[in-house]
Protein backbone atom coordinates (compact mmCIF):
# COMPACT_ATOMS: atom_id res chain seq x y z
CA UNK A 17 0.00 0.00 0.00
CA UNK A 18 1.03 3.53 -0.59
CA UNK A 19 2.93 5.22 2.14
CA UNK A 20 1.03 7.86 3.97
CA UNK A 21 2.64 10.61 5.95
CA UNK A 22 2.86 10.58 9.68
CA UNK A 23 0.29 13.23 10.28
CA UNK A 24 -2.21 11.57 8.05
CA UNK A 25 -1.85 8.31 9.90
CA UNK A 26 -2.12 10.15 13.13
CA UNK A 27 -5.41 11.62 12.00
CA UNK A 28 -6.55 8.34 10.61
CA UNK A 29 -5.92 6.60 13.84
CA UNK A 30 -8.01 9.09 15.69
CA UNK A 31 -10.90 9.74 13.37
CA UNK A 32 -12.91 6.63 14.19
CA UNK A 33 -12.44 7.26 17.87
CA UNK A 34 -13.65 10.80 17.52
CA UNK A 35 -16.67 9.67 15.55
CA UNK A 36 -17.70 7.29 18.24
CA UNK A 37 -17.14 9.49 21.22
CA UNK A 38 -18.21 12.70 19.62
CA UNK A 39 -16.19 15.00 21.84
CA UNK A 40 -12.61 16.02 22.02
CA UNK A 41 -12.21 18.57 24.69
CA UNK A 42 -13.54 21.96 23.74
CA UNK A 43 -11.86 23.16 20.58
CA UNK A 44 -12.38 20.04 18.58
CA UNK A 45 -15.97 20.41 17.57
CA UNK A 46 -16.64 19.67 13.99
CA UNK A 47 -18.84 21.83 11.88
CA UNK A 48 -19.66 21.08 8.32
CA UNK A 49 -19.49 23.15 5.26
CA UNK A 50 -20.87 21.00 2.52
CA UNK A 51 -19.45 17.58 3.25
CA UNK A 52 -16.17 18.73 4.69
CA UNK A 53 -15.28 19.40 8.28
CA UNK A 54 -14.08 22.92 8.98
CA UNK A 55 -11.82 21.34 11.50
CA UNK A 56 -10.79 17.75 11.93
CA UNK A 57 -12.16 16.35 15.16
CA UNK A 58 -9.09 15.59 17.23
CA UNK A 59 -8.32 15.44 20.92
CA UNK A 60 -6.10 18.30 21.98
CA UNK A 61 -2.94 16.25 22.43
CA UNK A 62 -3.11 14.92 18.90
CA UNK A 63 -4.06 18.24 17.44
CA UNK A 64 -0.95 19.58 19.15
CA UNK A 65 1.13 16.88 17.45
CA UNK A 66 -0.37 17.65 14.07
CA UNK A 67 0.32 21.34 14.56
CA UNK A 68 3.84 20.60 15.60
CA UNK A 69 4.36 18.58 12.45
CA UNK A 70 2.83 21.36 10.37
CA UNK A 71 5.08 23.93 12.01
CA UNK A 72 8.15 21.87 11.10
CA UNK A 73 6.85 21.50 7.58
CA UNK A 74 6.40 25.25 7.26
CA UNK A 75 9.92 25.85 8.57
CA UNK A 76 11.43 23.32 6.16
CA UNK A 77 9.49 24.76 3.22
CA UNK A 78 10.80 28.24 3.98
CA UNK A 79 14.35 26.97 4.27
CA UNK A 80 13.90 25.01 1.05
CA UNK A 81 12.90 28.13 -0.85
CA UNK A 82 16.03 29.84 0.43
CA UNK A 83 18.20 26.94 -0.68
CA UNK A 84 16.56 26.74 -4.13
CA UNK A 85 16.93 30.40 -4.95
CA UNK A 86 20.59 30.13 -4.02
CA UNK A 87 21.10 27.10 -6.24
CA UNK A 88 22.31 25.11 -3.25
CA UNK A 89 21.98 21.50 -4.39
CA UNK A 90 23.02 19.80 -1.18
CA UNK A 91 20.83 21.77 1.12
CA UNK A 92 17.85 21.70 -1.26
CA UNK A 93 18.16 17.98 -1.59
CA UNK A 94 18.41 17.42 2.15
CA UNK A 95 15.44 19.58 2.95
CA UNK A 96 13.29 18.02 0.22
CA UNK A 97 14.25 14.59 1.52
CA UNK A 98 13.25 15.54 5.03
CA UNK A 99 9.88 16.81 3.84
CA UNK A 100 9.31 13.70 1.74
CA UNK A 101 10.43 11.57 4.64
CA UNK A 102 7.80 12.81 7.04
CA UNK A 103 6.36 9.44 6.17
CA UNK A 104 5.55 7.05 8.82
CA UNK A 105 7.49 4.23 9.34
CA UNK A 106 5.59 1.24 8.29
CA UNK A 107 7.06 -0.40 11.36
CA UNK A 108 4.82 1.63 13.65
CA UNK A 109 1.70 -0.06 12.32
CA UNK A 110 0.94 -3.48 11.00
CA UNK A 111 -0.02 -3.92 7.37
CA UNK A 112 -3.59 -4.73 8.41
CA UNK A 113 -3.82 -1.62 10.53
CA UNK A 114 -2.44 0.48 7.71
CA UNK A 115 -5.04 -0.85 5.33
CA UNK A 116 -7.83 -0.33 7.79
CA UNK A 117 -6.71 3.22 8.40
CA UNK A 118 -6.42 3.77 4.67
CA UNK A 119 -10.08 2.87 4.27
CA UNK A 120 -11.17 5.35 6.91
CA UNK A 121 -9.48 8.48 5.65
CA UNK A 122 -11.31 10.60 3.08
CA UNK A 123 -9.91 9.68 -0.28
CA UNK A 124 -9.08 13.18 -1.37
CA UNK A 125 -7.25 13.86 1.87
CA UNK A 126 -4.98 10.90 1.22
CA UNK A 127 -4.56 11.94 -2.40
CA UNK A 128 -3.59 15.45 -1.45
CA UNK A 129 -1.13 14.16 1.05
CA UNK A 130 0.47 11.63 -1.22
CA UNK A 131 0.58 14.07 -4.15
CA UNK A 132 2.36 16.47 -1.86
CA UNK A 133 4.95 13.90 -0.83
CA UNK A 134 5.40 12.74 -4.39
CA UNK A 135 6.24 16.29 -5.46
CA UNK A 136 8.74 16.50 -2.60
CA UNK A 137 10.43 13.34 -3.94
CA UNK A 138 10.57 14.76 -7.46
CA UNK A 139 11.93 18.02 -6.14
CA UNK A 140 14.63 16.10 -4.34
CA UNK A 141 15.67 14.50 -7.64
CA UNK A 142 15.56 17.78 -9.52
CA UNK A 143 17.76 19.42 -6.89
CA UNK A 144 20.21 16.55 -7.03
CA UNK A 145 20.47 17.02 -10.78
CA UNK A 146 20.77 20.79 -10.44
CA UNK A 147 17.50 21.38 -12.33
CA UNK A 148 16.39 24.38 -10.32
CA UNK A 149 13.71 25.55 -12.75
CA UNK A 150 11.94 22.22 -12.39
CA UNK A 151 12.52 22.28 -8.65
CA UNK A 152 10.76 25.64 -8.34
CA UNK A 153 7.79 24.37 -10.35
CA UNK A 154 7.52 21.46 -7.95
CA UNK A 155 7.83 23.84 -5.03
CA UNK A 156 4.82 25.67 -6.43
CA UNK A 157 2.76 22.48 -6.64
CA UNK A 158 3.69 21.63 -3.08
CA UNK A 159 2.55 25.07 -1.97
CA UNK A 160 -0.74 24.61 -3.79
CA UNK A 161 -1.26 21.37 -1.86
CA UNK A 162 -0.89 23.27 1.44
CA UNK A 163 -3.62 25.71 0.46
CA UNK A 164 -5.83 23.05 -1.02
CA UNK A 165 -5.76 20.81 2.02
CA UNK A 166 -6.23 23.71 4.42
CA UNK A 167 -9.14 25.04 2.38
CA UNK A 168 -10.79 21.64 2.57
CA UNK A 169 -9.96 20.49 6.09
CA UNK A 170 -8.87 23.45 8.17
CA UNK A 171 -11.08 26.43 7.41
CA UNK A 172 -12.06 26.93 11.01
CA UNK A 173 -8.40 27.56 11.68
CA UNK A 174 -7.82 29.41 8.43
CA UNK A 175 -11.12 31.12 7.57
CA UNK A 176 -9.44 33.12 4.83
CA UNK A 177 -9.21 29.92 2.82
CA UNK A 178 -12.96 29.19 2.77
CA UNK A 179 -14.21 28.63 -0.73
CA UNK A 180 -10.77 28.37 -2.33
Ligand code: HEC
Pocket residue numbers: 055056063066067068070071073074077125128129132158159161162163165166169170173
Ligand atom coordinates in the same frame (compact mmCIF):
# COMPACT_ATOMS: atom_id res chain seq x y z
C1 HEC B 1 -3.29 16.78 3.53
C2 HEC B 1 -3.58 17.93 4.33
C3 HEC B 1 -2.59 19.01 4.60
C4 HEC B 1 -1.53 19.42 3.82
C5 HEC B 1 -1.08 18.89 2.46
C6 HEC B 1 -0.90 20.50 4.52
N1 HEC B 1 -1.55 20.76 5.69
FE1 HEC B 1 -1.02 22.18 7.06
N2 HEC B 1 -2.61 21.68 8.18
C7 HEC B 1 -3.53 20.69 7.88
C8 HEC B 1 -4.58 20.71 8.88
C9 HEC B 1 -5.80 19.76 8.92
C10 HEC B 1 -4.27 21.76 9.78
C11 HEC B 1 -5.10 22.26 10.96
C12 HEC B 1 -4.76 21.59 12.24
C13 HEC B 1 -5.64 22.16 13.34
O1 HEC B 1 -6.74 21.64 13.50
O2 HEC B 1 -5.22 23.13 13.95
C14 HEC B 1 -3.02 22.33 9.31
C15 HEC B 1 -2.35 23.36 9.97
C16 HEC B 1 -1.19 23.95 9.53
C17 HEC B 1 -0.45 25.01 10.22
C18 HEC B 1 -0.80 25.60 11.57
C19 HEC B 1 0.02 24.85 12.62
C20 HEC B 1 -0.11 25.43 14.01
O3 HEC B 1 0.90 25.68 14.64
O4 HEC B 1 -1.22 25.60 14.45
C21 HEC B 1 0.62 25.34 9.45
C22 HEC B 1 1.69 26.40 9.74
C23 HEC B 1 0.57 24.50 8.29
N3 HEC B 1 -0.53 23.66 8.36
C24 HEC B 1 1.49 24.57 7.27
C25 HEC B 1 1.43 23.78 6.13
C26 HEC B 1 2.32 23.93 5.00
C27 HEC B 1 3.42 24.98 4.90
C28 HEC B 1 1.93 22.99 4.10
C29 HEC B 1 2.52 22.71 2.75
C30 HEC B 1 3.94 22.80 2.57
C31 HEC B 1 0.82 22.25 4.66
N4 HEC B 1 0.53 22.76 5.89
C32 HEC B 1 0.21 21.19 4.02
C33 HEC B 1 -3.51 19.83 6.83
C34 HEC B 1 -2.59 19.89 5.77
